[in-house]
Amino acid sequence: MLKKLIIVLCLSALVAVAWVALKPAKARSAQLTVFCAAGIKKPIEEIAAAYQKDTGVEVRLQFGGSGTLLSQLKIAKQGDLFIAADDGALADAKKLEVTREEFSLVVQKPVLAVAKGNPRHIDGLAALKSPEIKLALANPEAASIGRVVKKLLGADWDALAAKAAVMKPTVTEIAADLSLGAVDAAIVWDSIIPQFKLDVAPLPELDKHEERATAAVLSFSQQPAEALRFARYLTAPEKGGAIFQKQGFKAVPGDKWAARPDLIIYSGGVNRLAIEKLLQQFATREGITMTTVFNGCGILCASMKTMEDSSNPKFPDVYYACDVCFVPPVAEQFPEAVLLTEAEIVIAVPKGNPQGIHTLADLARPGLRVGLCNAEQSTIGFLTRSILKSMNLLESVSKNASSQVPTADFLVNQMRTGSLDAAVVYGINISNDKEHFEAIPLPADKSKAVQPFAVRKDSSYQQMGHRLLAFLRENRASFEAAGFAWKGETAPIKSADIVLPEWLKQK
Template sequence: MFRKLLAIVLLIAAGGLAFYSLRTESSASGKSLTVYCAAGLKKPVEAIATQYEKDTGTSIALQFGGTGTLLSQLRVANRGDLFIAADDAALADAHKLEVTREVLPLAVQHPVIAVAKGNPKNIRTLADLEKPDIRLALTNPEAASNGKIAQKILGARWEVLAKKAAVMKPTVTEIAADTKLGAVDAALVWDSTVPQFKGLEAVKIPELSTHEEKASAAVLSSAVSSVEALKFARYLSAPEKGGTLFKEHGFQAAGGDAWVVKPELVLYSGGVNRPAIEKLVQDFATREGISITTVFNGCGILCAAMKTMEDSSSSNYPDVYYACDVCFVPPVAENFPEAVLLTEAEIIIAVPKGNPKNIKTLADLARPGLRVGICNAEQSTLGFMTQGILKSMNLFESVSKNASSQVPTGDFLVNQLRTGSLDAAVVYHINIQNEIEHFESIPLPADKAKAIQPFAVRVNSPRRQLGYRLLAWLRANQKSFTDAGFVWRGDAPAVKSSELEIPEWLQQR
């Protein structure tokens, strides 16, 4: 009863929603979610919520209204679990207001003109809407995303249409209903709105229908349980669950991950990334309510494992791959065709404090009697890059003679330096970041010293959207990377794996 009264109070405070639906009965599981949903998506979301309640026992309380109205309400209420918005701009506004977290696309929509079946007024263009005998209905851009988008697309022409409009209402469903009843001759709505009303048809015009917007579900910052909110969001977006019902109601489904109650994600990561991401990955799994299998190793070993599996549809094949450098993306580029360059790490020569052997350059590593540690070129990115660097400087043969240790990762070399087994080692600066009191670093030539770490999601992963949410989570936690000693690069868009810039001396043959 309290929740129902609160909903009514909020409706008044927000200036009035077009309509609302609130289920207050207790569920068998004792779990419940409150969902704020754009009115234009009412029919499919109600159907999906009903099916979800049957499948899981979780009660779904739904409140409907114009996207703008709902967003205003959320700012005041600071409660609820999911916000289903009709357009990207509304989600961007919600993000700026810090009321939303994860976003899962549900459907793709385009603005169109709705008219009565048969188009009796012969409306074909925007100019036809300006004719004196045409009664036009629009949505209020302050309340509905449809109106806001149309206003943005049409510019000055919107002002002309707004002055002429017979009615302007808060939701697309209201003006579509007016068109069906004959109260108006035409209305600017979403293409997904028209199939929900018998007796209407859509007129597509280039000025509007070429524009695309995504209707999406966003987890609210006020969600009582992120696990339960994300679980329902995944159900909404899953092709065989919510996607099917969206299509049945005339929507173009955006395409989400295949539905499972508790997804399992497989992450392959180069060892150098471990200090920055190990806890982040655990936190992400906890928030999402999923399982993550994380394999840290040298990238040569990781790529070899992927090639051995051959079939990328195997449940053991990684869904996401966070390499130590771009040079270890080409071997698996078929399955990871694009990557985001998240970070970079400096490669150095590490020596004991005081630099007792007076090592100044890579050439010094060739001095007779010196015990040098380098990583294995076939197993690790660091080893492969060290080999490439030395070969490009004609030092590989002479330094290799002193290489008393060739191991998969730089951490092993640092341990050997600590015990006195080595005089110097080529490692990442990150490897000595937390033990700087024991070591000194000798810089490499500037054009040789940088490894760039790309993050990629497998193109045919059934958990592709989950992989991209992990990427978003890592991007939102930049401090973890900089604290670990990385240089942050993750704000740039993804690049095609085929277009990665790899120096000649690092290209794999």
């Protein structure tokens, strides 16, 4: 069935594919201001210094407890990045609407820290509650570690807080007290242990809990492209990731580093109406170039097949097909997809419907000039052929097919010149030209094409691809204005689980 569509197309067809590089405006040379949780001060300072050396951009750092920093941001509304130590602080920032794009940096766990060798033999909550043990805690109103531990320990937190020797606003301050011998124990992030040459004592109540430190671009940043560039540097395995690992942190791998990455997108032609301007906006904000190929999905899939595997540098990072039936042919590279939009398939006729066309069967009338898309090259062509075949109309209608082209846009242009009496197209192809066209509906069970968005599983820019998806989801109105029905809030589906209706399984 579909496998027969994935053929090696002639060279002329491939040459016709347009590669468009979307180049953002040149980034301004400016300082970046970063508000960072104190617990990850050491690696962030090193990464910022490396970034300045590599790019010439100065990074100004302000450290403190996540809660304290967030309070400052809420009032000042200035800066470029906020680095939160835990998921709760990030959630608070989102509620305040001060952040946008997010980049997971490291995974951290709360642990009970003691001096080297655990000289006081501290082995759990009971020992911590002993009057002889001096305990240091981080203030839950100011520091993420304090808030996380308070939630995990519940009533035990109240008992510990009541007898704590000190309670300070940052995790590094209580770790410093412990390393100097001012206290016997402190509850800190596990990443703090090697920095202050401490040991970990057992505290089962904390063992299974993890939090992510995350960098988020501030919604009021005046230089988002530069902020995003530094965020990508922070997460790049060969840049920030390597420094985090060196300093004992469990880094979350990000995209490979490039000062100006090139994101390659393959998109079915029907999607162009909604996404072309959005892609330019995304490229400008991210400070990247974007190579975009709009064409029939049969041509796109065939092009991917001719590359043999995704190691080819021109293999797309993102694939936005015209219908789910063109995902299974490339499911190995795109194993998961989000059903983003839906488009109706119709019969387009001139205003007034002079030929009196009301059904697909009418397209078989002798003498009609009918436009169909090529079934090997395009989604709508493949869907049209399958629909006609399921209704025993393929042979009779094909006799009237005076034009078979890769995309529906060509058919609409031919109708404008009077070369066709009718054409099977997407409704959105004619929705903005009601002065000249009318849409005749198809059978309800066969009139919908659903557009899936997928990011390649081994793309060097996976996170960027998912940020693009998030950006498109934020701009639902643009799709609906173009005539699409919105489906973008649905959960991702596995490409292998896509089940095609019987009428699409015909050979």
